[in-house]
Amino acid sequence: MTPPEFSRPIDRRQLSPAPLSLSATREERAALAHRFALVSIGRLEAIVTLTADGDVVNAAGSLAAEWVQPCAISGEDLPQKASESLALRFVPTTGAQAPDEEVELTAADLDEIEYTGHTFDLGEAIAQSLALAIDPFAAGPEADRARKEAGILGESASGPFAALAGLKLPKE
Incomplete structure (x- = not known):
């Protein structure tokens, strides 16, 4: 198993009340960009x-x-940024369920990250939070032109409501 690209192990027995400042190195940002299929990550801090x-x-x-990601339509470089609040909850692994056992999750369970022993990886949790902030369908300013060139976007309206546009009653 390969180690996480942005690993910051924290021992829960040695917590400090002072806020932690985490910043990914150039190498870590490059590895995360590769993992998330981005052109580059210029900044990752928490x-x-x-x-x-x-x-x-x-x-x-x-x-x-x-970060810079490819436009979902034209493939052009598309600069993006995010400023997100973080609220994470690290809980000890219970090991209560079998691998194929069906598990019912409550709303409180959805924000929990399990850890084993005394250490959890805050850096990996930050990296996963970044992954959730990335819009996989982000479209840049050249997206409509690329759609038109590919024959996807014509002169008329497109999308799920295009057919409804033709049903408008004529004005009297």
């Missing part, structure tokens, strides 16, 4: 405060990132 509640660790803070 400020996070960790608080323990027994074996559970809550992380609250913010993520700031800038």
